Amino acid sequence: MASEVAKEDLNLLSKCPKDRIEAFCHGLIDGFIGRSKLRYKDYGELWTMEEWFKVVDACQRCVKRMSRKQLTKEEISQLFDGVSDEYIQPFVSCVNVRSEDLRKHLLEEVASISHSHLQDFDWKLKLALSNDKISSVQEPLVTVEFITKSGDESKSFSVEMNKEELKQFVSSMEAANKIMVQMKTE
Structure with missing residues (x-):
């Protein structure tokens, strides 16, 4: 799992204030499913441009993996290796709340692999x-x-x-x- 998501990229989440992490997660999911994407200008004071791309990519991979399978708490902790539980919990809540949107998007993504x-x-x-x-x-x-x-x-x-x-x-x-x-x- 560590090869899929770089631990240091996920640790960048700690730069985000706890009161903004849920909005970040919902924005991340919105961008993932094709709605409005997160904007760097809204989070530019937290991360450099390079850190921004790393944290968004790492979090998207985690959300994608969480939405594909029903992971246990232990598997989620391993996925977010080294990240504080107070940052993991909003991701779990957002993925649970948005599970239908995520499932629909993943199905469309798989279906669109072929030309038609x-x-x-x-x-x-x-x-x-x-x-x-x-x-x-x-x-x-x-x-x-x-x-x-x-x-x-x-x-x-x-x-x-x-x-x-x-x-x-x-x-x-x-x-x-x-x-x-x-x-x-x-």
Whole structure:
């Protein structure tokens, strides 16, 4: 863990007054999830520019790690190795309060690794009574519309499947989900 977050970078937190640490943590999380970022000019009297980048980077790594896994108190203490508990507790509180925002951001971050990702889908069930070759078919068909997002651009495409194709599609999605679950637990 020490290789992930430099101990001396986290120790820079001690320069921040205790009454400002919670606001710092919330600002850090806001910046992390894509809202307004912390500004150096608000904390410039506490840290040099170099120290600012180090402390923000170290704290973001800790917040990211805390939000990915449910860490025990001992693991959190190891993560913030050498930092006073009065500085650790506001981080724990902020991560707990903002856990849904953090989880959503991490999922979006993982999903955006590929060029495009699934944003939404919709489905419709139809009953085909006949077609141009057979007068009486009575075959159920499902139309699935996929909406994908690539950057700021959304695209939509539809796939029509019969009962067998739908079963095959669902089983392949279940297999993909099983692999995702295995990857999360490892």
